Amino acid sequence: MAKGEYLGEFEHIVLLALLRLSDAPYGASIRAEIESITGRSSAIGAVHATLERLERFA
Amino acid sequence: MTPPFLPRALVAAVAPPADYESIAGDLREEYAARAASMGRALADRWYWSQALRSLPGLLSYSRSRHNAGANAAAVAVVAGAFLAMLLCKAGIDEAIGTVYRAEGAGLWPYFVADWIDAAFFGALLALIFRSESVRLTFIVSLVFVGGFVIAILLGLMAPLHAVAWILLLGAIPAMTFGAVAYHVVRRR
Numbered sequence: 133m134a135k136g137e138y139l140g141e142f143e144h145i146v147l148l149a150l151l152r153l154s155d156a157p158y159g160a161s162i163r164a165e166i167e168s169i170t171g172r173s174s175a176i177g178a179v180h181a182t183l184e185r186l187e188r189f190a
Numbered sequence: 191m192t193p194p195f196l197p198r199a200l201v202a203a204v205a206p207p208a209d210y211e212s213i214a215g216d217l218r219e220e221y222a223a224r225a226a227s228m229g230r231a232l233a234d235r236w237y238w239s240q241a242l243r244s245l246p247g248l249l250s251y252s253r254s255r256h257n258a259g260a261n262a263a264a265v266a267v268v269a270g271a272f273l274a275m276l277l278c279k280a281g282i283d284e285a286i287g288t289v290y291r292a293e294g295a296g297l298w299p300y301f302v303a304d305w306i307d308a309a310f311f312g313a314l315l316a317l318i319f320r321s322e323s324v325r326l327t328f329i330v331s332l333v334f335v336g337g338f339v340i341a342i343l344l345g346l347m348a349p350l351h352a353v354a355w356i357l358l359l360g361a362i363p364a365m366t367f368g369a370v371a372y373h374v375v376r377r378r
Contacts, residue, residue: 177244
């Protein structure tokens with residue numbers, strides 16, 4: 133299995149947050165959504181880096 | 191309300207130029223909300239925590255390769271200065287003698303020159319990378335070498351002192367100046 137072939141846990145969480153935020157989601161709102169759903173505080177840099185990786189996956 | 195300078199500079203240094211504004215904007219927005227609800231001190235702590243925890247993600251960012259110029263220039267300058275300090279510790283100190291004995295205010299000209307060196311090479315690399323062409327790889331290599339040589343020369347001329355001095359006065363400002371120059375030139 134090649135590295136980077138499948139989505140990781142955090143990527144799945146970001147994707148789910150994106151789906152829940154139908155109204156123009158952006159970094160800060162995604163971060164807040166992740167925190168409200170999972171109770172985990174994520175770094176804004178991690179969210180942006182994950183979004184960029186997801187863009188490349190698409 | 192403005193977030194603290196150092197973590198802002200840290201984010202500016204590692205964030206990909208194309209996405210820096212949106213990342214900084216997200217941080218500013220939440221910082222302002224937290225400062226209004228929790229107070230400035232807690233908001234500052236939150237900003238520091240976000241900046242430090244964001245480093246791995248931002249550094250692994252694929253587009254951050256466009257930051258290579260600023261980062262490489264800063265690394266060249268800082269590494270050169272450290273190398274020079276190590277060389278001095280190994281014996282050149284004794285050979286050169288009193289030149290290296292100055293303390294305190296005597297250090298400033300060398301560090302200012304170090305920052306200018308970082309800013310100059312950051313800007314120069316930004317100009318080269320802006321062309322988005324690989325044909326200038328050779329020139330980029332020369333620029334790296336030039337950055338190292340100047341940093342080493344500055345380090346050799348500077349007086350010996352504790353590593354903390356180098357970090358506070360050399361590494362952090364050099365990285366900041368290099369990155370800022372890089373961003374300014376790229377946006378023109």
